[in-house]
Structure formats: structure tokens, C-alpha cells
Amino acid sequence: MAKGQAVEIDLQSVTKEYAGSSVPAVENFSLTIPAGEIVVFVGPSGCGKTTTMRMINRLVRPTSGRILIGGEDAAEMKPDVLRRHIGYVVQQAGLLPHLTVRQNIETVPKLLGWKRDRVAARSRELFELVGLDEQEFGGRYPRELSGGQQQRVGVARALAADPPILLMDEPFGALDPITRDRLQSELLKIQRRVRKTIVFVTHDIDEAIKLGDRVVVLKERSKIAQAGAPDEILAEPADRYVRAFIGGGAAVKRLHLVRVEDLDLEPYPSFTQAGGYEEIIREVGTGGLDYALLLDDQRRPQRWLHRDELQDRPTDPGAVGQAVQGVVMATTTLHDAMDEMLSSGTGVVPAVDDRGAYIGTVRLSQVTDALEETHHRTVADQSDAAPVRTLAEITGEIDRRDIEAERDRQAAAKAGDGA
Amino acid sequence: MTRTLLRLLATPAAIVVALVVLYWQVGEQTNSIAVSALAGPDATSAHAFSSNVITKIGEHLKLVGISAVFVLAIGVPLGIVLTRTRSRLISIPINGLFNAGQAAPVIGVLVLLVSIFDIKSWVPYVGLVLYAVLPVMRNTVEGIRNVDPGLIDAARGQGFSRRQVLTRVELPLAVPIILSGIRTSLVLLVGTATLATFINAGGLGDIINDGIKNQRDAVLLTGAVLAAALAVTIDWIAGIAERYLSPKGLRGERTA
Amino acid sequence: MRGPHRVRLPHVPVPPLASSFFTYVGDNSDSVLRLAWGHVWVVALSIGIAVVIGVLLGVLTYRSPLASSIALTVSGLFLTFPSFALLGILLAILGLGVTPVVIALVLYALLPIVSNTITGLREVDAVVLDSARGLGMSPVGRLIRVELPIAWPVILAGLRTATQLVVGIAAIAAYVNGPGLGRFIFSGLSQLGGANATNQVVVGTLGIIIIALVFDLLLSVVGRLTISKGIRA
Numbered sequence: 001m002a003k004g005q006a007v008e009i010d011l012q013s014v015t016k017e018y019a020g021s022s023v024p025a026v027e028n029f030s031l032t033i034p035a036g037e038i039v040v041f042v043g044p045s046g047c048g049k050t051t052t053m054r055m056i057n058r059l060v061r062p063t064s065g066r067i068l069i070g071g072e073d074a075a076e077m078k079p080d081v082l083r084r085h086i087g088y089v090v091q092q093a094g095l096l097p098h099l100t101v102r103q104n105i106e107t108v109p110k111l112l113g114w115k116r117d118r119v120a121a122r123s124r125e126l127f128e129l130v131g132l133d134e135q136e137f138g139g140r141y142p143r144e145l146s147g148g149q150q151q152r153v154g155v156a157r158a159l160a161a162d163p164p165i166l167l168m169d170e171p172f173g174a175l176d177p178i179t180r181d182r183l184q185s186e187l188l189k190i191q192r193r194v195r196k197t198i199v200f201v202t203h204d205i206d207e208a209i210k211l212g213d214r215v216v217v218l219k220e221r222s223k224i225a226q227a228g229a230p231d232e233i234l235a236e237p238a239d240r241y242v243r244a245f246i247g248g249g250a251a252v253k254r255l256h257l258v259r260v261e262d263l264d265l266e267p268y269p270s271f272t273q274a275g276g277y278e279e280i281i282r283e284v285g286t287g288g289l290d291y292a293l294l295l296d297d298q299r300r301p302q303r304w305l306h307r308d309e310l311q312d313r314p315t316d317p318g319a320v321g322q323a324v325q326g327v328v329m330a331t332t333t334l335h336d337a338m339d340e341m342l343s344s345g346t347g348v349v350p351a352v353d354d355r356g357a358y359i360g361t362v363r364l365s366q367v368t369d370a371l372e373e374t375h376h377r378t379v380a381d382q383s384d385a386a387p388v389r390t391l392a393e394i395t396g397e398i399d400r401r402d403i404e405a406e407r408d409r410q411a412a413a414k415a416g417d418g419a
Numbered sequence: 420m421t422r423t424l425l426r427l428l429a430t431p432a433a434i435v436v437a438l439v440v441l442y443w444q445v446g447e448q449t450n451s452i453a454v455s456a457l458a459g460p461d462a463t464s465a466h467a468f469s470s471n472v473i474t475k476i477g478e479h480l481k482l483v484g485i486s487a488v489f490v491l492a493i494g495v496p497l498g499i500v501l502t503r504t505r506s507r508l509i510s511i512p513i514n515g516l517f518n519a520g521q522a523a524p525v526i527g528v529l530v531l532l533v534s535i536f537d538i539k540s541w542v543p544y545v546g547l548v549l550y551a552v553l554p555v556m557r558n559t560v561e562g563i564r565n566v567d568p569g570l571i572d573a574a575r576g577q578g579f580s581r582r583q584v585l586t587r588v589e590l591p592l593a594v595p596i597i598l599s600g601i602r603t604s605l606v607l608l609v610g611t612a613t614l615a616t617f618i619n620a621g622g623l624g625d626i627i628n629d630g631i632k633n634q635r636d637a638v639l640l641t642g643a644v645l646a647a648a649l650a651v652t653i654d655w656i657a658g659i660a661e662r663y664l665s666p667k668g669l670r671g672e673r674t675a
Numbered sequence: 676m677r678g679p680h681r682v683r684l685p686h687v688p689v690p691p692l693a694s695s696f697f698t699y700v701g702d703n704s705d706s707v708l709r710l711a712w713g714h715v716w717v718v719a720l721s722i723g724i725a726v727v728i729g730v731l732l733g734v735l736t737y738r739s740p741l742a743s744s745i746a747l748t749v750s751g752l753f754l755t756f757p758s759f760a761l762l763g764i765l766l767a768i769l770g771l772g773v774t775p776v777v778i779a780l781v782l783y784a785l786l787p788i789v790s791n792t793i794t795g796l797r798e799v800d801a802v803v804l805d806s807a808r809g810l811g812m813s814p815v816g817r818l819i820r821v822e823l824p825i826a827w828p829v830i831l832a833g834l835r836t837a838t839q840l841v842v843g844i845a846a847i848a849a850y851v852n853g854p855g856l857g858r859f860i861f862s863g864l865s866q867l868g869g870a871n872a873t874n875q876v877v878v879g880t881l882g883i884i885i886i887a888l889v890f891d892l893l894l895s896v897v898g899r900l901t902i903s904k905g906i907r908a
Contacts (some may be wrong), residue, residue, distance in 0.1 A: 059809060083811030094806025098824045108810050141905030157810070167809075220730035521839055522887030524846035526857065527880030530864045534873045610757035614847065617864060627763040631851065636767040643763035647756045654755050 001183070006036040006197045007164045009056060014065035016051055024063070025051045026222040033214075035164075038191060038198040042205055042245075049201050053167055056199060057086045070164065086109055087158030087166040091173045092151040095142035100327030101153050102138040108161040126156040129190060142238030148179040155187070159194065168200045172207065184210055185331045189354065192331075205246055209234065210256040210333055217242050231257050251309035255335035258370050260328050260351050265360025268348065269296050277313045284310065293350060294321065299357040301327055301350040327352050328362060338367045430655040434648050441644045445637045472641065478621035481650065482612040483605070486547040490604050494552045495597065498559025499585070515552060525550050525611050533618045543620035547611050549602040558600025562593025595665040602657035609650040623649070681695035682741065699874040711882055712783035713854030718841050718890070721780035725837060729785050730830065733792025735820065743793050766851050776845070783844055784837035791833025795826025828902050834908065835894045843886040846879065856882040889897045 009032070016026040026048045033039045041049040054060040056067060058079045060247050067074040075084060095104050105126055109119045113353040127134035142150055151171055158166055172180040184207060191198060202208055208215045209230040211287070216227040219241055225365050226238035234254055237243040270293040271280040285306050292310060294303040294317050305321035314320050325344030328337045328351050347364040501513060527547040566589050574588045616624030617649055623646040630639025700707055732750070735744035753761065761782065765775035799822050807821045823830075849857025859879030863872045 018702055057809060059805070080811045080813045080816075083809055085811075086809075088806060088809030090802060090806050090809070094800075094809075095804045096803060096807065096825075097800075097820055098821075098905045100905070107812075111811060111816070141903070143905060154806075518891075519884055519888070522884045522891075524843045524857070524860070524883045526846050527860045527876060527883060530860050530876045531873070531880055534863060534867060534876050539772065593769060608852050610759070613757040613759040617861075624759055629760055631763065631766065639763050639767050643760035643767070646760035647764070649758055650755050650760075651752065 005164055006195055008068075008069040009033040009165065009197060009199070010066075010070070010368045011052075011056075011333060012066045014052070014062045014067060016048075016055060016057055016060060017063045023203075024221060024372075026062075027056070027225070029065070031216065031224065031227065033199060035196060035197050036195045037213040038200055038211055039216060040165045040208040041216050041218055042202055042208035042212075042226075043218030043222075044245075045203055047162075047220050048220045049203075049218050050169055052222045053169060053199050053201050055164070057083050057088060059083075060325055078225070081110045081147070082149065084111055084161060085163045085165070087161075089151075089158045089166070089171045090166045091170045092147075093142070093171075095150055095153055095157070097142050099141075100138065101140050101142070101145070102134075105156045105160055107157060112161055112403050122160060122162075124157075126160060129138055129193070130156045132156070143311035144338075146179075147175050148183060151183060152186075153173065155190070156157060159190075159196075164197060165200045165323060170199075170202055173202070173204075179292055180207075181336055185329060185333075186209065187334075189331050193326050206256065209253055210335075217245055221228065244368045253335070255338060255367065255370070256333045258334045259330070259380045260332045260334065260337055260362055261330040263334075263362060263370065265351055266363060268350070268361040270358055272299070272398045273317055274374065277310060281307070281310050291348075293324070293358065293361070294318075295358055300354070301358050314381075324350060327356075329353070330359065334367050334370055337362055339363070341367070420519045427659070430651060433650055434655075437644060437648055445641050452646075464515065472626065472645070473624045475621065475623050475642075476645065476649070477625055478536075478542065478625075479609070479612050479646070481581055482543060482547065482615055482620065482622050483608045483653070484606050486544050486551060486612075488550045488607060489548045490555055491601065491648045494555030494600075494604070495559050497552070498597075499563065500588075501556070501560050502563045502589075510541065517557060520549075520553050526614050526617065529614055529618050536617050540620075540673070542617055543612075543615045547608055547615075550611055551607045554600045554603040554607065555597070556600075558596050559593065562596030562600075563589050563675055565596065591666050595661070598657075598661040602661055605657050606650055606654050609630065609646070613646050684869075695871075696811055696874055696877060698700055698793075703878075706806075707856075707859075707878060707882065710854065710856050710858050711858065712885065714842070714845055714856045714883065714886055715890075717776060717780065717854050718838065718845055718847070718886070720836055721777050721841055721845075722784055724777070724832070725781045725784035725788055726834060728781065729788030729833075729837075730792050732785070732789050733796060733830075735797040737793040745861055747786070747793070750782075750789045754783040754786045757852075758847050762848060762851055773850045773853065776848040776851065776908060779848065780841045780845060784841050786892050787833040787836040787840070788830070788835075791829045791836075795829030798829065799825045824903060825906060827907070828898065828906065831894065831898050831902070838890045838894060839887055842883060843888060846883050856886070 011031050011033075014026060014029045015024050017024040020214055029052055029209050031039075041053060051060050052071045055062045056069070058074060064077075069082075070088075093372070095101075096107070101105070102123055105123045109122055112382055113123070120162055123138075124134060126136070128174075132149065132152055137145070137149070137153075142153070145153065154171065158168075172183050173184065188211065200211055202209075206218075208217075212230055214227060215230050215233050217225040217233065217238075219225045226233055226242045226246075231254060233242065234246060234257075237246055250367060257321050268291075269280055269283040269287060269289060271277075272295050280292050289307070291304045291306055293301055294305055295375055296302050301324045303318065303321040305317060308318075309320045312320070325342045326349055330351060330353055332340075333350075337349065341347060341362075341364050349361050350361050353359050429474070525546065528549060529543065532542050532546050570588055570592070571584055574584045579587065612622045613624035613627065615622045616628045623642050626642025627639055627646065628642075630636065630642055678899055722852050728842065729750075733743075758779065762775065762779050765779050765829045769775040769778070803821065803825070804817065807817050845853065845855050846857035846860060849855050856879045859875045859882070863875030863879065866872045866875070
């Protein structure tokens with residue numbers, strides 16, 4: 001396997017039977033996972049999705065069928081050697097508790113017999129990649145980290161030897177929603193840099209839609225209910241099972257598919273205190289706007305100042321105006337951006353890059369426009385698609401989501417009885 | 420079920436085998452002078468040997484039995500008292516005593532007792548009880564401390580008095596651990612009682628000691644194998660008792 | 676409630692212990708040190724052998740419930756045997772000397788070590804093991820780099836229990852010509868009533884307690900130095 005180069009994974013009629021069980025855990029599973037893509041297996045617990053994934057690195061040995069990794073039959077490689085070339089991240093990170101963060105990250109390079117300075121250089125890269133400060137965290141032990149930090153280390157460890165493939169088994173399942181969202185976004189950011197073939201297992205359809213280039217919805221015995229791009233699945237659920245699994249709010253879920261950076265960000269007037277007021281007052285005036293954004297010396301958004309407040313030319317602008325309530329990252333999905341706006345109660349939210357520097361603003365109207373756009377794309381050949389709705393309807397839908405999900409579940413249960 | 424039964428019967432079967440082998444080995448030599456050294460000046464027959472062996476077993480059991488009663492009568496209440504005090508002033512020195520007591524060689528304690536009090540009939544009991552009371556006391560403390568505080572809270576909430584909480588909640592729940600401490604103590608007692616010979620208190624240690632002194636392996640083995648068999652038997656009986664005396668709801672849980 | 680009859684302790688003529696004890700130790704410092712050293716040595720040797728055998732037994736059996744229950748039953752059996760009886764049996768087979776003593780001590784030390792090794796290895800988190808497997812560690816690599824280091828605190832606790840046990844039992848070994856401070860106790864016993872009898876017994880007993888405590892301290896220091904900070908209680 002070429003180092004780093006993503007490879008294709010080809011599962012051919014893979015079956016796993018366990019002794020003492022009459023039905024196979026995985027039955028005749030065939031799927032090609034294209035190189036460099038994130039493929040998400042999503043399904044209810046016990047559907048065999050994890051077993052399917054674990055057959056790729058032979059933690060589970062297939063009863064029959066073949067798995068080709070980059071064209072080579074995985075069964076012909078020594079399992080330990082195979083696994084060293086496939087990154088593996090599990091729920092709760094599975095970090096070795098007796099080793100420091102740095103030692104955990106360096107495990108596989110050391111197993112591969114890398115030279116000391118190469119290992120050190122690589123771990124420096126990895127700390128940077130997953131956004132952990134090496135000085136601060138390198139010497140800590142796993143139990144001294146939060147769940148989110150542990151999972152970052154888990155990802156760094158899996159990527160340590162620059163494997164072409166990354167397997168992730170519900171890695172963010174045990175995290176709180178906010179941390180989970182952030183790590184999902186960061187995983188996408190990392191993937192943009194490293195371009196691995198990633199197989200990701202989850203039971204959370206929202207996570208699947210947010211992360212997957214392709215989403216594979218599985219039912220019992222790891223049968224593929226539907227496989228395709230996320231918007232395909234949202235727009236045209238193959239059957240009632242998939243529809244029920246997607247649950248309510250499909251329209252809003254589509255917002256998962258568009259990222260802040262996909263929009264034309266508005267260059268809302270911004271200034272730093274050092275820059276003085278004259279120019280910004282002029283800029284606000286010519287734009288006919290009410291507010292300007294104050295940045296700190298690293299161009300991070302700080303406060304919104306009204307034009308009247310700007311006229312006063314305050315010596316300490318940090319004391320006037322409104323503190324910025326929330327920011328979104330370039331890689332944030334519109335769904336999360338909308339959440340941010342609704343929770344911060346503003347119609348405009350600043351967007352920032354990896355380092356937190358201001359790159360433009362997102363308006364609520366842009367989000368609703370994007371929502372209509374995704375509809376136009378898919379609404380044509382869909383008889384039962386929801387009509388384009390106003391934002392009020394959509395936000396109402398967020399609250400109604402649970403109710404609808406429940407209704408869908410009942411519908412699915414009924415369908416199940418009939419079958 | 421059959422597996423438990425097999426396990427239950429494996430121990431006595433092994434003991435019987437060991438005793439048969441012993442009888443067969445030693446039986447051939449019962450008429451030799453090896454025995455006379457043991458059975459006393461006026462007895463030279465196999466009959467005298469076996470009657471002497473039975474006497475020694477009796478002495479051994481008496482040492483163990485009487486000590487066990489005291490161990491129970493002292494160990495459990497003392498353990499309870501220790502859990503009633505929140506004060507570290509008491510628990511720290513007691514813990515220190517536990518540790519030092521465990522480290523103290525029994526034989527040293529026994530000999531020290533006789534060197535202070537001379538050879539008296541009660542001296543060996545004091546030594547045995549001192550030594551064997553520790554596991555019972557410790558397990559009583561541990562068993563009570565292990566009780567889920569939530570349960571105690573719930574009982575208090577229902578209006579149980581402190582004493583009722585102790586007798587109806589804490590003690591019953593601690594029984595398995597206390598029983599396992601008692602089992603450990605009994606085994607210790609059988610072992611320690613073999614040392615009673617050094618302070619002229621009889622028991623199977625006499626036979627072992629005679630064998631060593633007179634370099635008669637047959638005699639030595641008789642005493643040693645019998646003592647070992649006795650220990651294993653008592654451990655086995657205690658194991659069964661442990662299983663059936665535990666409150667039903669707690670059975671099957673592993674106790675350390 | 677107090678019973679009417681209180682056990683009355685017999686009048687004890689207190690031997691001039693306090694004054695003469697230190698004199699006795701001073702006068703006999705040579706043999707005290709020599710026998711203390713012998714005690715330490717025989718215990719250390721036995722524990723060393725027992726650790727190798729015990730950990731090996733644990734490692735070989737912990738995956739199989741049947742094998743581990745056999746290992747535990749057998750090593751438990753040895754611990755059940757009265758020490759004097761086991762020493763006697765070994766003596767009958769091997770004759771007087773250090774060998775039967777060391778064998779007896781090893782047999783006594785086995786159970787705590789085997790049982791804690793098995794417990795420790797079994798307690799290793801399955802998720803951790805799975806991820807170690809996923810990283811491509813071989814079974815031996817996993818054992819050495821993951822399982823044993825994580826089980827080490829538990830194994831070490833077993834080692835401490837075993838050492839305490841063996842230090843005490845080594846005292847009896849002196850009776851069958853084993854090395855160690857037990858000699859003082861038996862020599863005191865043989866001269867009961869003699870001038871230095873009590874001194875000798877006290878030297879032996881106290882010495883053994885001290886050795887036990889020193890061993891324990893030493894092993895706790897070993898723990899401090901060898902247990903990863905990431906898993907220390």
C-alpha cells in the first residue's frame with residue numbers, strides 16, 4: 001500500500017456468521033468504497049454495521065466473501081500488518097490509559113519501527129492537525145482529558161502512520177452535542193487536508209448526512225436499504241424504512257449539506273481599534289448599514305457597534321456596543337449556522353477561518369435562500385415533497401421534530417407489522 | 420448443576436485419595452519402631468499408633484473449635500464497633516495494628532506468650548485467637564462498609580433506627596463477606612494449631628514434630644498429611660456453609 | 676454490661692526487658708544482622724521465583740475460565756495447607772536444607788500472585804484492548820505493552836500480600852534449618868526460662884515484623900516508580 005495515498009475498498013459478497021446463531025450478522029454485503037471519500041454506514045444498533053466495518057481491518061474475520069483493499073485481497077495480508085496501515089478510531093477513543101497522549105499518538109509509528117526524529121516530527125504535525133497544543137497535552141494521560149480531547153487524540157493516533165484508510169466506529173457517540181458538532185466539523189476540515197478513504201459508522205442520521213460523501217443506510221443483517229449521496233437519500237428515500245430512519249425535518253436536514261464557505265459571504269464592515277474610526281464611519285454610511293464589527297488584533301470578531309456609537313468615537317470600544325454572541329466557521333454547515341443565529345437571536349453572524357479570523361458574515365436570508373435552492377434541485381420529480389416554506393415554518397418544524405419522528409416511527413412499526 | 424456438584428465432591432474425593440495413599444504408605448511401617456517413638460514408651464502396636472493419632476486429631480479440633488468460638492465472639496462485634504466510629508483517631512491505629520498483626524509471625528507470638536506467662540493451658544488459645552481474629556474483624560468492617568450507601572439512606576428514610584439499619588440492612592448484606600472472613604480464619608486456625616506443639620499444647624503438630632525430631636518420615640508424613648487434610652476439609656465445609664448461609668438474594672455473587 | 680467475673684491476669688514478673696533488650700541486641704548484633712539478612716534473602720528469592728511462576732500461570736490461564744479456576748484451586752490448596760505440615764511433607768521428600776524452605780515459601784506466595792494476575796488481566800477494558808488490536812499490535816505485543824502494564828497495580832498488590840505472608844512463614848522454616856530470624860524464636864523457646872530467652876524471642880519476632888514492614892514499604896516505592904501515572908489510583 002502506498003503511504004498516505006487513499007485507496008479504494010471493495011467488499012464483495014461479504015458474509016459473517018457467528019456460531020450458535022441461525023441468522024448471519026452480515027449477509028452478502030457488497031459495496032465499493034471509492035478512494036478518498038467518507039462513506040458513512042448508518043443504521044439502528046445491532047444492524048451489523050460495526051461488524052461490517054470491522055471486517056475491513058479483520059478484527060472480524062468474514063465467513064465468506066472477499067475484501068479488496070487497493071486491489072489487494074485483505075485476507076492475504078497478515079492481520080497485524082494490515083491493521084497498522086488502517087487507522088482505527090472507536091467510541092470513547094480507547095486510548096491506552098497507562099501511556100501519555102504523546103506515547104499514544106506514537107504507538108503505531110513505533111510499531112512500524114520509525115526512527116526517533118521521524119516519530120517526533122510526525123507527532124508534532126498530528127498535534128497541530130487535531131488542534132491540540134503539544135506542550136500542554138503531550139505529557140498528559142488520557143484520564144486527564146475531556147471526552148472531546150480524548151477523541152482528538154484518538155483521531156491523531158489513527159492518522160499517525162499516515163494510513164490510506166481510516167475506520168471510525170461511532171467515534172463521537174459519547175460526546176455532548178456541542179462537542180460532537182465541533183469535532184464533526186473538524187473531521188471534515190482534517191479530511192480536506194489528508195484525503196483518506198474513511199469508513200464511518202454511526203446510528204445518527206444527522207451525523208451521517210453531515211459527514212458523508214456517501215451514506216449507506218443499513219437494516220438488519222447489514223442489508224443495504226439505500227446507498228447514495230446524502231441529498232439523494234434525503235430527497236428520494238428508497239422505501240418507508242429509509243424514510244422512517246431519516247425522520248422528520250428532511251428539508252432542514254438538507255441544510256447539513258451546504259457549508260458556510262459555499263455561500264458568497266458578505267464583507268460586512270469591520271475595523272480594528274488601531275485603524276481609527278473615520279474610514280469605518282464612512283463605510284457604514286455609504287453602505288447604508290446600521291452596524292460595524294469590531295475585531296481584535298488577530299482579526300477575531302469582538303463586538304457589534306451601532307453607527308451612533310461609532311459617531312462617539314469611543315476610546316474603549318470594548319465597553320460599548322454588543323458583544324458578538326456566536327461565530328460560525330467556514331466549514332460549519334448551514335444547519336448549524338442557522339442554529340447559531342436562532343440561539344444568538346441575531347440575523348447576522350460572523351464567519352471565521354481556522355484561526356478564528358474574520359472572513360465575512362452570514363445572513364439568515366442567505367440560509368433560507370439556500371434552503372429553497374436545495375428544494376429546487378430536488379423538488380421537481382418528487383410528488384410528496386414538502387412545499388417551500390417560510391423560515392417560521394421551518395423553525396417551528398425544529399420544535400415539532402420529535403413529534404414527527406415519533407409519528408414516522410409509528411408508521412414504520414405499522415409497515416413492519418404488515419410485512 | 421452437575422458441574423457444581425462435581426466441584427463440591429472433588430475436594431472430599433481428593434482428601435480420601437490422599438488419606439488412602441497415606442495409609443498404604445505408612446501402614447506397612449506401623450509395626451516398626453517408627454511408631455513406638457510416637458505412641459509412647461508402653462505402646463508398640465499399630466493399635467496404639469492409631470489411637471494416638473485419633474487423640475491428636477481430637478486435641479487439634481479442640482484447639483480450633485474453642486478458638487473459633489472466641490474469634491467469632493470477638494471479631495464480629497469488634498468489626499461492627501469499628502464501623503460505628505467515624506473518628507480516624509481510632510481507625511488509623513487499628514489499621515496499623517491490623518498490618519503489624521499480619522506481619523507478626525505466629526510462632527513468635529506464641530513463644531512470646533509462653534515466655535511471659537509460662538506454659539498454661541489457656542496460652543495457646545490466646546495466641547490462636549489473637550491471630551485468627553484479624554480476618555473476621557477486617558471482613559466485618561469491609562462487608563459493612565461495602566453496603567451501598569443508597570440502601571442505608573433508603574432504610575433511614577423509611578424510618579429505620581440506626582440499630583435497625585444495622586441489624587436489618589447492613590449486617591445481612593455484609594454476611595457473605597463476613598463468612599468468607601470466618602472461612603479464612605478457620606483455615607488459619609487449623610494451620611496455627613499445628614504450631615501449638617511448640618508450646619506443649621498438643622495437636623497434630625506433635626506427630627509432625629516427633630517425625631522431624633526422630634527422623635521418621637512415615638510419622639512426619641502421617642501428621643503432615645492429616646493436618647493438611649483437616650485444613651482442606653474444614654475449608655470445604657466452610658465453603659459450603661458460606662454458600663448456604665448467605666442471604667438468598669446475594670448467593671452466587673463472588674465474595675473475595 | 677460487665678460480667679461479675681473478670682478474667683484476672685496472673686501476676687507477671689516483668690523481666691528486666693527494657694534495660695537488657697538493647698544490650699542483648701548490641702551484644703549479638705552480628706548474628707542478628709546475619710540472620711536478618713538470611714531472612715530477607717530467602718524471602719526475596721522465594722518471592723522472585725513465585726512472581727515468575729505466578730505471573731506466567733496467570734498469563735497462561737486468564738483467558739480460559741476452566742484453566743484459571745484450576746490454577747486458582749491448586750494454588751489455593753497450597754495456601755490452605757498448614758505451613759508446618761507443608762514444610763514437613765517437603766522435608767520428608769527433600770531432606771533438611773534451604774530447598775524445601777524455598778519451595779514451601781514459593782507455594783505459599785503463589786495464590787495471591789496468580790489470582791491478582793488473573794483479576795488484573797481480566798479487568799483490562801475491552802475497548803482499550805480492541806483499539807490496541809485495531810492499531811495492529813500482535814497478541815504478545817498487546818500483552819507486554821498494554822495488558823500487563825495496566826494489570827500491574829493489581830499484580831503488585833498481590834505481590835505485597837504474598838510477601839507479607841511469606842515473611843511470617845519463613846519464621847517457622849527456621850525450625851527445619853531454614854535461614855532467618857526464626858532461629859532466635861526457636862532458640863528462645865529451647866531456653867525458656869533462661870536469662871535471654873525472652874530477649875531472643877523478642878528480637879526474632881520484632882525483627883520479622885520490621886522486615887515485613889520494610890518489604891512492604893519497598894514494594895510501595897516500587898509501585899510509585901513503576902505504575903503509570905495514567906492509571907494510578
